[in-house]
Amino acid sequence: MPIVTRRTLLAGSAAAALAAGADPIAATTPPAGKQTAGIYRYKIGTFELTALYDGIWYRPITDKFIRNAPFAEVEHALADAFMPADKLATPFTTLVVNTGRKLVLIDTGTGGQIAPSAGALRRNLAAAGIDAKAADVVVISHFHPDHINGIKDKDNGVVFANAEIMVPAAEWNFWMDDANMNAAPAEQKLAFRNPRRIFSDIARRVTRFQPGAEVAPGILTLAAPGHTPGHTVCSIHSGDQSLLVLGDTAQHPAVFARHPDWQAAFDIDGDAAVATRKKLFDRAAADRMLVTGYHFPFPACGHLIKTASGYEHIPVEWQLVP
Numbered sequence: 568m569p570i571v572t573r574r575t576l577l578a579g580s581a582a583a584a585l586a587a588g589a590d591p592i593a594a595t596t597p598p599a600g601k602q603t604a605g606i607y608r609y610k611i612g613t614f615e616l617t618a619l620y621d622g623i624w625y626r627p628i629t630d631k632f633i634r635n636a637p638f639a640e641v642e643h644a645l646a647d648a649f650m651p652a653d654k655l656a657t658p659f660t661t662l663v664v665n666t667g668r669k670l671v672l673i674d675t676g677t678g679g680q681i682a683p684s685a686g687a688l689r690r691n692l693a694a695a696g697i698d699a700k701a702a703d704v705v706v707i708s709h710f711h712p713d714h715i716n717g718i719k720d721k722d723n724g725v726v727f728a729n730a731e732i733m734v735p736a737a738e739w740n741f742w743m744d745d746a747n748m749n750a751a752p753a754e755q756k757l758a759f760r761n762p763r764r765i766f767s768d769i770a771r772r773v774t775r776f777q778p779g780a781e782v783a784p785g786i787l788t789l790a791a792p793g794h795t796p797g798h799t800v801c802s803i804h805s806g807d808q809s810l811l812v813l814g815d816t817a818q819h820p821a822v823f824a825r826h827p828d829w830q831a832a833f834d835i836d837g838d839a840a841v842a843t844r845k846k847l848f849d850r851a852a853a854d855r856m857l858v859t860g861y862h863f864p865f866p867a868c869g870h871l872i873k874t875a876s877g878y879e880h881i882p883v884e885w886q887l888v889p
């Protein structure tokens with residue numbers, strides 16, 4: 568049997584190309600040079616869900632990033648997840664739920680105000696054929712900028728002009744409190760000023776809800792504190808199907824599902840964040856629930872399984888029909 572080496576293979580294909588009269592350098596189809604729309608549709612019972620990609624931010628991190636693990640372990644975890652050594656891959660996926668009666672958006676993306684590699688929500692909404700003005704309800708999981716900035720455009724105009732904006736009361740109470748802002752260290756002041764920029768002039772359209780509230784028929788909220796004091800997740804039910812919308816219960820699963828005990832610098836109460844993460848992940852794994860996470864790789868939905876040391880995220884298979 569002849570042995571095929573890379574050299575003979577290349578020589579062979581070059582000879583074949585020459586024989587066919589083709590110039591191996593000149594491609595007949597120019598590269599597209601741009602990405603396709605970031606849209607994924609699936610169903611929960613009769614509800615149609617549309618995952619919309621806002622983009623990704625490679626968040627620079629330092630040895631302070633994980634409070635309770637040696638940095639060498641963190642670097643190892645990033646390498647295991649094929650991430651750059653000093654950056655956490657942070658994708659953003661928002662979710663539109665069409666219940667048949669209400670069009671509900673859960674979290675609003677970065678509004679193009681966090682990284683040039685994110686801010687595609689409105690483009691993807693349009694590509695999905697969804698008019699932002701048709702949204703009846705916008706539900707916010709918590710007040711970090713990557714979840715609320717998309718409420719407005721860069722000129723402070725409201726994007727979802729006809730929607731009721733529903734926010735966890737505990738988030739409002741924490742971030743809009745002047746005493747909390749004044750007590751915060753200098754580097755955290757912006758995190759308090761930003762929700763004021765977003766909400767102050769539209770406060771009359773904002774409804775504050777308590778965990779347990781049904782923000783739309785079939786969409787229940789659930790307290791998930793730790794990441795922020797009022798961080799809230801949703802469970803969506805239609806027919807005999809359900810979906811747990813985890814928000815920022817964990818960031819990228821290749822790091823935080825595998826290391827559920829890790830307390831990141833952006834978790835305001837690290838112990839509570841870990842307890843919430845394990846409680847929700849245990850439930851999702853035991854009940855084999857479909858879950859989606861705001862910072863999970865697009866389309867951000869799949870299942871969680873329990874492993875010896877943590878959890879692993881198994882992404883959904885792309886379906887041609889929702």
Ligand SMILES: [Zn+2]
Pocket residue numbers: 711713714815861862
């Ligand atoms: Zn986030």
